[in-house]
Amino acid sequence: MFVKQFVDEGLGNSSYLIASQETGQAAVLDPERDVDRYLQSAEGLGLSIIYSLDTHLHNDFVSGAREISAQTGAKIGVSIEAQVDFEHLPLSEGFALDLGEIKIATLSTPGHTPEHISFAVYEPGRQAPAAVFSGGALIVGGAARTDLLGQELSVPLARKLYHSIHHKLLDLPDDVALYPTHGAGSFCAAPTSGERISTIGHEKSRNPLAQPLDEESFVLRSLSGLPSYPTYFKYLRAINQHGAALLGGVPVLKSLNPGEVRHLHSQGVAILDTRPPKTFIAGHIPGSYGIPLGAPLITWAGWIIPFGSPLILVSSDAEEREAAVRQLIRIGYDDLRGTLMGGFEAWEAETRMVSRLPVMPVQELAKRLEQGKAPIILDVRSDAEWRAGHLPKAIHVELGRLPDDDLSLPQDDLMVIHCGHSDRSIVGISVLEQRGYRNLALLEGGYSNWLAAGLGVVGKE
Numbered sequence: 001m002f003v004k005q006f007v008d009e010g011l012g013n014s015s016y017l018i019a020s021q022e023t024g025q026a027a028v029l030d031p032e033r034d035v036d037r038y039l040q041s042a043e044g045l046g047l048s049i050i051y052s053l054d055t056h057l058h059n060d061f062v063s064g065a066r067e068i069s070a071q072t073g074a075k076i077g078v079s080i081e082a083q084v085d086f087e088h089l090p091l092s093e094g095f096a097l098d099l100g101e102i103k104i105a106t107l108s109t110p111g112h113t114p115e116h117i118s119f120a121v122y123e124p125g126r127q128a129p130a131a132v133f134s135g136g137a138l139i140v141g142g143a144a145r146t147d148l149l150g151q152e153l154s155v156p157l158a159r160k161l162y163h164s165i166h167h168k169l170l171d172l173p174d175d176v177a178l179y180p181t182h183g184a185g186s187f188c189a190a191p192t193s194g195e196r197i198s199t200i201g202h203e204k205s206r207n208p209l210a211q212p213l214d215e216e217s218f219v220l221r222s223l224s225g226l227p228s229y230p231t232y233f234k235y236l237r238a239i240n241q242h243g244a245a246l247l248g249g250v251p252v253l254k255s256l257n258p259g260e261v262r263h264l265h266s267q268g269v270a271i272l273d274t275r276p277p278k279t280f281i282a283g284h285i286p287g288s289y290g291i292p293l294g295a296p297l298i299t300w301a302g303w304i305i306p307f308g309s310p311l312i313l314v315s316s317d318a319e320e321r322e323a324a325v326r327q328l329i330r331i332g333y334d335d336l337r338g339t340l341m342g343g344f345e346a347w348e349a350e351t352r353m354v355s356r357l358p359v360m361p362v363q364e365l366a367k368r369l370e371q372g373k374a375p376i377i378l379d380v381r382s383d384a385e386w387r388a389g390h391l392p393k394a395i396h397v398e399l400g401r402l403p404d405d406d407l408s409l410p411q412d413d414l415m416v417i418h419c420g421h422s423d424r425s426i427v428g429i430s431v432l433e434q435r436g437y438r439n440l441a442l443l444e445g446g447y448s449n450w451l452a453a454g455l456g457v458v459g460k461e
Helices: 036-044 063-073 151-166 202-204 216-220 235-243 257-268 277-282 295-305 318-330 341-353 362-371 382-388 421-434 446-452
Strands: 004-006 013-019 025-029 048-053 074-077 089-091 096-097 102-108 117-120 131-135 177-180 270-273 311-313 336-340 375-377 415-420 441-445
Touching: 004 036, 013 036, 013 177, 025 096, 036 048, 036 063, 063 074, 096 318, 151 216, 177 202, 235 362, 257 270, 257 311, 257 336, 257 341, 277 421, 295 318, 295 421, 311 318, 311 341, 318 336, 336 341, 362 446, 415 421, 415 446, 421 441, 441 446
Parallel strands: 025 048, 048 074, 074 089, 131 177, 270 311, 311 336, 375 415, 415 441
Antiparallel strands: 004 013, 013 025, 096 102, 102 117, 117 131
8 A cells, every 4th residue: 555645734634645556546535626736646656546535525625526536537435424416436334445456445434524434444465454544533633623513513423423433443453554634733623733644552542532531521522622713614515515616727817917906906806915924014905915825825815805705816926826826726715816917016016006014023012011102912813822821911803803803993093913923913914904994013023022032921821
């Protein structure tokens, strides 16, 4: 058996190419939508992809299974419980697929989602599987959350997850390799480890949800301390069930001159600026969303920009633009109208319509606090980060809530925004600008720079 892992750090997920080295037949598990990575890897290794498999209906990304099938003829394998609207192999407990001498057996492992399945891979001459591809049923250091389909299902699904883990997956031998889809950085899960592959035995010894627990204790533990998650999650399950539009590759965007961009923006097309924080602060198109590529864009675009919005991209260069397009199509933002020809420099030269914002050093803010002349300090980090410590007199609003919360803050008073560093601050600043706030500044280096300067914090638990 050959396994190649593809990690999406922005989503915190892994997808896999698995193959028989003897026959050259391969399957892709939980592929993302820009499938050229899998196809190129398979071609380079001399492999033929004959299956494209999903462990569940994903909430956090658009499945690439149909894209792979359209380009290779591979058969799509999906849980029979998913009730998808496109041609597929309906997989249920015990159903087996062949990659030559290698067998891929379906395990029913509901919990993270109702239709969730895992794949146990058997090599010749072995009674036990060599590996299990567990999706979100069991992950390194935890398990995927069960509350994504609504609070009314969170406890029933947590009970199913308990049985999937404790009465099925943990019954496998300790040396079985564990290849989960969700991992560190995924809002579908809250693992306690940054590692992305493991073994059943390792999880038995280290994973809090794999310890000897009764069902009630498991449910309580699995549902405690879960963070908020991006708003776009509520749309993708249905899209994956019905089948997203086939793209046939990574879209190449039309070039738009500044006049065209200005006209489309006036008609309601959103402008998304993916340039780095310092570049955005130095000058950007008024009313644009500022979401740096490394924020990561894939998370915050899906959290901040209304799902289905038509978009125009402003990027630093072609490489950044392609990376942005890949991230956007992975989460279903397909209505990409074009890119600003000549970049922001062309816009500034032609229109002179530019928004610039100041950067406040942490020492200056500390001095103003000491003098009792501090501006409004807005912390847009997560609830967990806030509880771990924050600046004196700061106000806290999680970034994901910023577009809709009733802020009740004066729009003309100076407001200094910060996150851990600066990426999320830029997102917050662009949202506040769209909400009419006119006197904004970025805290240089954010909370980490404040700590590095030896300045005091409050609220540590």
